[in-house]
Amino acid sequence: MRGSDTGPGRNVIWDWRAKEGVGTRAPCLDFAPYRYETIDFVLYGYESVGMAQREDAFSYADLAIAGDMTKRAWQHLADLNARSPDPELLPDRRNIEMAKRAAVIGGFAAAGVPLYAAARLAAALVYNEFNTIDGEVPSGLGSLARGLPRAAWKQIPSDSGDNDYWFHRALIRHRDIYTPGQALDSxxxxxxxxxTHVYVAVLSGTPILNPWDSAKEPRSYAGRMDGWGRDSEVKFTSASEMASHDPENPETFSLGARVNETARAADRNAVGRITVNVSLAVRNGLDRIARHRGHMHPAPNAREVAS
Incomplete structure (x- = not known):
């Protein structure tokens, strides 16, 4: 197999020479969109061993590392998704969306949410609450990348689009802009x-408009999770499924107001809370992948060790 990428001042070429099952390659320069790797899974419908794989595609090992879980645990989730008549736990391709999802699932699991419930919740929140370009949770990397010098932008593959993997790949070389393990106001x-009750908020405390009474509150009610700890029974019902936000529909809007009041009472009288910074979970997951691939040095300070 032979592949090449041309860009400003670079020409990267790989050669695959089958010789007693061993492959050889030319050096892979930094920021080339492909990396050489022997893989043992089906990637985008092509089963192969020893191929030039896009650097922003991920193996099961990569995804397990992103989620800070064992490869067996990730394989279990993938198997559950594959056996489902209507797969919805995971994205359908092992690209940046899958890596971000793995990191969020791992963030929930690290906070004590059972693995299957974490995957179910992550999938539901992505669908109902977040509206980013890649369809996953916001990472904040795109905003940070705006501060990169022009030379760094030239090293990002032109066909990458708004891809958080490449934003992160550039940012880790600019510690004056990006600090691993550090939370952002956004x-x-x-x-x-x-x-049971699930809410979303912004770290900075930016008020969120309540659709049922036009009040601005520090968090928004996302919905209800039932079946905690019972994999086959885990279900998330979004607030919009419970009742309409449309004031032109008086009956369902009134029901929504009651749902909203129930949510407020649950929040006010909470016994226990779990808070997960899902944006930081994504950045930490990409940090782990970068360290695994040798793109980042081991964490040099206490903050990064904690991540």
Missing amino acids: DALVQIVDR
Whole structure:
């Protein structure tokens, strides 16, 4: 297999020469969109061993590292998704969306949410609450990347689009802009109250408009999770499924107001809360992948060690 990428001042070429099952390659320069790797899974419908793989595509090992979980745990989630008649736990391709999802699932799991419930919740929140270009939770990397010098932007592959992997890949070389393990004011938070009620917020405390009474509140009610700890029964019902936000529909809007009041009471009388910074979870997951691939040095300070 032979592949090449041309860009400003670079020409990267790989050669695959089958010789007693061993492959050889030319050196892979930094920021080339492809990396050489022997893989043992089906990637985008092509089963192959020894191929030039896009650097922003991920193996099961990569995804497990992003989620800070074992490869077996990730394989279990992938198997559950594959066996489902209507797969919805995971994105359908092992690209940046899948890596971000793995990191968020790992963030929930690290906070004590059972693995399957974490995957179910992550999928539901992505669908109902967040509206980023890649369809996953906001990472804040795109905003940070605006501060990169022009030379750094030239090293990002021209066909990458708004891809958080490449933003992160550039940012880790600019510690004056990006500090691994550090939260940002714009980070999205998910709060789970009494293992049931789910809210979303912004770390900075930016008020969020309540659709049922036009009030601005520090967090927004996302919905209800039932079946905590019972994999086959885990279900998330979004607030919009419970009742309409449309004031032109008096009956369902009134129901929505009651749902909203129930959510406020649950928040006020909470026994236990779990708060997960899902944006930071994504950045930490990409940091782990970068360290695994040798793109970042081991964490040099206490903050990064904690991440």
